Amino acid sequence: MVTMVTAVVGWCLCLAVCHVRGSYIPVEMNKTIQNLLGHYTITNKELFDGKPIFSKEPLSGNLQAEMIYMSAILQTYDKILNQMLKELPTPGPTTAQSSGDKGTAELRSQLNYILKKITNLRIQHYNKPEQLLKMLQPLREVQFNNTVIQSKALWEFIKVYREASSLPNKLEKRRRRRRRQTQMSIRGH
Numbered sequence: 001m002v003t004m005v006t007a008v009v010g011w012c013l014c015l016a017v018c019h020v021r022g023s024y025i026p027v028e029m030n031k032t033i034q035n036l037l038g039h040y041t042i043t044n045k046e047l048f049d050g051k052p053i054f055s056k057e058p059l060s061g062n063l064q065a066e067m068i069y070m071s072a073i074l075q076t077y078d079k080i081l082n083q084m085l086k087e088l089p090t091p092g093p094t095t096a097q098s099s100g101d102k103g104t105a106e107l108r109s110q111l112n113y114i115l116k117k118i119t120n121l122r123i124q125h126y127n128k129p130e131q132l133l134k135m136l137q138p139l140r141e142v143q144f145n146n147t148v149i150q151s152k153a154l155w156e157f158i159k160v161y162r163e164a165s166s167l168p169n170k171l172e173k174r175r176r177r178r179r180r181q182t183q184m185s186i187r188g189h
């Protein structure tokens with residue numbers, strides 16, 4: 001019995017001290033989100049309408065696609081939070097702050113805190129997907145009904161098709177090379 005209790009206490013201490021990488025949410029962030037949810041309230045019917053903002057099933061199995069997808073989600077959160085900041089009333093004169101101004105200042109501070117966390121995460125882990133998304137942005141603005149665009153697209157199609165057809169092969173070759181290198185390093189040890 002004593003060994004079981006010791007083991008449980010040991011695991012609890014281990015989990016409390018050694019956070020699992022990637023799954024730890026700082027206490028301050030959690031409190032900040034809870035405070036913001038207290039201000040930005042919606043009905044349960046609206047909250048649980050079965051229509052999440054982001055798909056629960058990202059492109060699983062393809063890590064690169066998941067990174068790009070997550071980068072787009074973080075970019076969207078950045079836009080949402082910036083819009084929330086814009087919608088807050090502008091602070092009044094600093095000499096006579098009312099309690100409403102203090103509440104707004106606190107909300108502004110909390111939104112900025114979450115925005116900073118998102119920005120740091122994007123910079124640390126999602127730089128390459130961000131660059132790819134920036135490269136993809138002009139594709140949304142292509143004028144499909146423009147005859148010049150249509151003609152150019154036909155002229156460029158063979159080159160694009162050739163590249164698109166060869167990419168899966170390149171990716172497969174890269175995977176095979178990594179597998180061989182991994183197997184060689186395992187055998188070498």
